[in-house]
Amino acid sequence: MSEYIDQIETGESVGLVEKQFFTFGADAPLVLESGRTLGPVTLAYETCGTLNKDRTNAILVCHALTGDSHVAGFYDPEDPKPGWWDLMVGPGKPIDTDKYFVICSNVVGGCMGSTGPMSENPGTGRPYGASFPVVTIGDMVRAQRRLVDSFGIDTLLAVVGGSVGGMQVLEWSVRYPHRVHAAIPLATTTKHSAQAIAFNEVARQAIMADPKWNRGDYYESGRPEHGLAVARMVGHITYLSDESMRHKFDRRLQDRVELSFDFEADFQVESYLRYQGNKFVDRFDANSFLYLTKAADYFNLENQYGEGSLVAAFSRASCRYLVVSFTSDWLYPTYQSKTMVKAMKKNSLDVSFCEIEAPWGHDAFLLPNTRLSDLLSGFLNKVCLHCRIGGPA
């Protein structure tokens, strides 16, 4: 996922929001898919809008790989940028906080306030580091379920998310079919292709090859900043597209009129990637990056729920779906969305699908897009009507 977006399209801002924390599992730890246990577990989360009396207007927004719970609004009036999906979430926006109660949590394994490798291991009093158990998308969703339970919410009106957030959406719809009315997986897949795993592996190797990584134990000695920056650069390339990079940079030179004949950043694209890499280092933990990419690589809906058959996996689901892909997304190309739509149709599920023409690559779901806004608001209105949901209490 790229850095936060500057432009704000329509509607108002939700205004000031506050990061909150929910802790569970101190007595009964979370048993992970790997068989290992984790507890206590803290999730950082934010909410916008008001939960109605019947607790039926909640929408869970799932963030992408390196996103966080700060989905919309500002922490402080001085903040230069709002949350990562401020375009979509707010009063009068497609995910209308005048109507819906929006929850966005940071995932287990993350580093934005949720329990992850940089959290203190209660057994040792030191950060977990590489001793943190490997978590899966399923584990993230099970932790989110505990958070949703804590609000007394029985059924979510919708679960929405793009990319790795979309994997969580799919997982929710299949793992807890009776707790989700509608699911909106955007620019996502039911399992990583070899290509997607390959890019993640290069990114992980970049981190692990940094001598400062020190087998994950670096919190006192200095972080593997260079490795993490390179990992981010690799990832960032996959979020764009050939066309968007040509449009944005082509072969233009950065701050020079001729080639340097050394290994300085001659080209704008080099300079841009270095900038993105360095900026990422300031806000993200290298170990978290390892764990989260691994969770995305392990995700395999058909193996997990259908013994290899996606049709069998979706036979568990009962919600309505809106599946969206983007023409230039080469990380999770349209054929992967079509595969899930096919399996949903074979189960006679109520599904809508649109492949949106967009030149900006995988990141398109984070950028202003009228088509996407219209799809989301129209679909959510229908779900609301069907569930007879009124506004907030």
Place this chain on the structure above:
Amino acid sequence: MRFDLQVIATWIEPGSRVLDLGCRTGSLLAHLTEQKSILGTGIEIDEEAAGQAIAKGLSVIHGDIYEEIEDYPDNAFDYVILSQALMQVLDPETLIREMLRVGRLGVVSFPNFTHYKNRLQMLFTGRAPMSKELPYEWYNTPNIRVIPIIDFRRFCRHLGVPIVKEVAISTHHHDELGKVITFLPNLFATFGIFMLGQGK
């Protein structure tokens, strides 16, 4: 709503499951959903039209009808509708068989090519006829077939597909008004509308 769609709408039982192939922006589906509480799905290849239909709250798959229809189980729908798209269909036989596999009944409407005005145009000008129903030149038409009502009946016999219901109408392409033609429909109707059954 277009007159041919109004006629089709009268044929649909309330509460039934409907698949609309080439649903455009979903006006028929929206009408049937509101008036007849159907469970509807559309398939539309144009992104903008499909997007508008979904934004109306309809369930629509953006894609090619041949590919998309394949995924549905047998008898998933009560009606499968193909309105004013048969002229553009590459392989009508396969599509109609697929329609009657996934649906109990198929509904097909198309402009009647042998309408007398077309015949007169050909006779007097010697040129390929153009009409409000078929408003294209030979070099830019998306329609790869011309379909006279009587030929469609022959085609159904050839497929072994029973015609459950049939009506011929006279209306302009986007008009909301029109009338049913019972006298020499192959000559005087601008559109033919057929309901097809599954056969043996």
